[in-house]
Amino acid sequence: MGKILIVRLARLIATLFAVSLLTFLLVEQLPGDPVIALLGPEGLYDWDTVERIREELKLNDPTLVRYGRWVGDVLQGDLGKSYITDQPVADAIRDRVPVTLELALLATVIAAVCAVPIGAFSAYREGGRLDRLLSGFTTAALSIPGFVAAIFFIWLFTLKFNWFPSTGWNRITDKGLWANLKTAILPASALALAPLAVNARLIRADMIGTLKEDYVLSARAKGLKSRYILMRHALRPSALTAVTVFGLQLGGLIGGTVVIETIFALPGLGTRLISAIYQRDVLMIQGITLFVATVYVVVNTAVDLLYLALDPRIRRQ
Amino acid sequence: MTETTTPPRSEPLLTVDNLSTHFTIGAGRLRAVDGVSFSLQPGQTMGIVGESGCGKTVLSRTIMRLNLGNNIHTSGHVNFLGKDLLNLPMSEMTDIWGQEVAMVFQDPMTSLNPVVKIGRQVHEHVRKHLGASKTEATELAIELLKSVRIPEAETAIDAYPHELSGGMRQRVSIAIALACSPKLLFADEPTTALDVTVQHQILNLLGMQQQERSMAMVLVTHDLGVVAGRTDEILVMYAGKIVEQAKTAGIFHRTSHPYTEALLRSIPKTDQPSHTRLAAIAGRPPTLITTPKGCSFSPRCPYAQQRCFEEEPPLTESDQGHLTACWYQVGTAENREAWETNLASGRLATLAVAEGQIVDETAVKLTSGDS
Ligand SMILES: Nc1ncnc2c1ncn2[C@@H]1O[C@H](COP(=O)(O)OP(=O)(O)OP(=O)(O)O)[C@@H](O)[C@H]1O
Ligand SMILES: [Mg+2]
DSSP states (O other), X not given: OHHHHHHHHXXXXXXXXXXXXXHHHHHHHSXXXXXXXXXXXXXXXXXXXXXXXXXXXXXXXXXXXXXXXXXXXXXXXXXXXXXXXXXXXXXXXXXXXXXXXXXXXXXXXHHXXXXXXXXXXXXXTTXXXXXXXXXXXXXXXXXXXXXXXXXXXXXXXXXXXXXXXXXXXXXXXXXXXXXXXXXXXXXXXXXXXXHHHHHHHHHHHHHHHHHTSHHHHHHHHXXXXXXXXXXXXXXXXXXXXXXXXXHHHHHHHHHHHHHHHHHTTOOSHHHHHHHHHHTTOHHHHHHHHHHHHHHHHHHHHHHHHHHHHHOHHHHHO | OOOOSSOOOOOOSEEEEEEEEEEEETTXXXXXXXXXXXXXXXXXXXEEEXXXXXXXXXXXXXXXXXXXXXXXXXXXXXXXXXXXXXXXXXHHHHHHBTTTEEEEOSOHHHHSOTTSOHHHHHHHHHHHHHOOOHHHHHHHHHHHHHHTTOTTHHHHTTSOGGGSOHHHHHHHHHHHHXXXXXXXXXXXXXXXXXXXHHHHHHHHHHHXXXXXXXXEEEEEESOHHHXXXXXXXXXXXXXXXXXXXXXXXXXXXXXXXXXXXXXXXXXXXXXXOTTSOOOOOSSOOOOSSSOOSSOTTGGGOTTOOHHHHHSOOOOEEEETTEEEOOSSOTTSHHHHHHHHHHHHHTOHHHHHHHHTXXXXXXXXXXXXXXX
């Protein structure tokens, strides 16, 4: 067990290095310049100032030197400051992460909570009318891009029914849970649609296999109710694939909120990342990317461990 | 052992009447069970014997209504405790399953849920049927596990199936089946997946529990040696049909169907030198999809005559309570004549039996001796 953890940790660190270096190099390739972004168009006429600021920010050093310096700072716990606003990157992340994390978590919960019954009952009624109906729904959910769903939700729930606001965010700490959920539910649902469909299909496929197992028949022969058998006997052995995918999705969702946050104008990491990219705010981009990558890798490791909890046979080995 | 000289003539617990189960499959209609009728008295044991694929499992699952799929056609009647089982609504069926009738499956490796603890698997249906609280149910589970001789039952309830051996798992399955004290237990080849030594322990355990609880049992097996001395009555099935039905002693002492005779010949004898060739039955069982006219055993039968290939023999009473479906029943003069005719004409199925006959006669004698 200890050895497994060390190997995992080493792999985790290697992944983070690769991601951050790649991001650094890619941003370097973008046309444009943070100093111009900072000074605005006038910067183009005031070359001396530009040069002075470049020197100050040490932007003239070779790429790898700057990357090395950034890594050194990060290892000491310093993510640096935004070139543009002077805000420490760590503060920006701390400020923005609750929104993104809540969206991603909420979307995962919605996806899981809906996918389980959809998958289970379509498997139970394999080939029946309910199964075909649900499978049509999942196909649709998979083929509609998240932003289209988002716009549809806004049209339906904001313009038609006026149940939820279409933009903005209420923090739990300021306005309480209910007001917060009201602003979170639409973007989270739009975000949840694709993973929901994927999970429902995975669970269905797995469940169809599980329902053919002898132990499901013996559970029936004990006189247990169908729903109980589905949820207590068939679901857990069927959930292994889905749990892995949940993990991948949670990580993916944190990155995937970018578009949704933009549509709903939410103050999350995604919108911050976008503005940082427009402004060539290298350290901010680096910081946010590193953070998202870390969450992604950590979540996936946690999912692997969850596997052990789900299947006692693996636990033993 | 459980044989009684005068069986009690009460209302039968289970009556199966002209039961058929057909599957529609790509190649046509597969007659897995075809016109089976029998009845079972409370507390009695019925053995169902036949080769692999003859429809034993389908028969017991049809009676229990556990056949799954939408390609199944069932006809006939099953009466259990005065209820028409095949037409009972599902909600009533779930009250009968596990409580009035229970099942022990063939393979304990697959019939227990690998991710659910033993304890819950033993008591979950007790809680449902008898409305026991969790602590009561847990206590009952421990008691049941003790009664099927599982050592350290208190810790076993927290174990997962893979932590137990095959024999122990089958004991758990038996505990599960017995939990609500059913009136009827189906044991579908309960020992086929187990070692020979464990087989006997499990069968003895089943027999003891059955007597203690005066429960009726249907014991399915492909090995006549297993049912000898453990059943009151035996059904011999071939290709989805009953070919012989009699009291256990009748089957062994007055064997009248050639197929039963062949089965008896193929019982492995532990007291024979291990290199003795087993007398297997020549040929293969029919596919059940094409039903040839005539007796379905005729292609493999050493006594088969022209009539056997053309006309299907009905199940008729040869002795009192002894039913056989055969035109040339073993032990009759016609049968000996048929044997001589076939031997003279060099029928392969007959020659095969004749060649192995020396071994086989001892086998038959031994069997009738210890039953
Ligand atoms: N769901 C099904 N669909 C189609 N055919 C089936 C189905 N279930 C069983 N059969 C067929 O019915 C026949 C009888 O099978 P069954 O399992 O009852 O045999 P068995 O006597 O129990 O054999 P064994 O000793 O191997 O358990 C077989 O030919 C089998 O292929
Ligand atoms: Mg079988």
